[in-house]
Amino acid sequence: xxxxxxxxxxxxxxxxxxxxxxxxxxxxxxxxxxxxxxxxxxxxxxxxxxxxxxxxxxxxxxxxxxxxxxxxxxxxxxxxxxxxxxxxxxxxxxxxxxxxxxxxxxxxxxx
Numbered sequence: 634x635x636x637x638x639x640x641x642x643x644x645x646x647x648x649x650x651x652x653x654x655x656x657x658x659x660x661x662x663x664x665x666x667x668x669x670x671x672x673x674x675x676x677x678x679x680x681x682x683x684x685x686x687x688x689x690x691x692x693x694x695x696x697x698x699x700x701x702x703x704x705x706x707x708x709x710x711x712x713x714x715x716x717x718x719x720x721x722x723x724x725x726x727x728x729x730x731x732x733x734x735x736x737x738x739x740x741x742x743x744x
Contacts, residue, residue, distance in 0.1 A: 658708040663696015665714045665729070667721035690721070692728050704732050 671685035700712045712729060716722035 656709065657711040659700070659703045660711045660713065661696050661700040661703070662713045663699065664694035665692070665697035665712070665716055665725050666694040667691070667725060668693040690724075692725055697725070697729070700729070701732060 668691045670689040670691060672687040672689065673683045673685050675683065677683045694714070696712065696714055700710045704710045710732075716725050
């Protein structure tokens with residue numbers, strides 16, 4: 634049986650890709666976590682302990698940060714990772730959904 638030309642194979646791939654539900658420009662496989670920050674009145678001196686005056690939470694993680702950057706540049710982004718089933722995990726999922734990420738591959742880790 635003769636082999637199909639590369640043009641025919643390429644055309645078939647294009648048709649298959651256009652039939653899929655989602656098309657992504659960037660797929661990120663990486664970490665997503667919640668950073669905990671404590672703001673103080675000043676930086677401590679070496680060996681000194683200072684009291685904090687404000688507690689903050691911020692979404693982070695190398696993978697999540699890359700995905701956010703790509704989305705803000707206009708890319709269609711899918712993020713693959715794992716988050717906890719606690720409040721922080723729920724906040725991360727809500728934040729990624731708000732950026733219109735494809736997060737169908739973001740299972741919850743039960744603790």
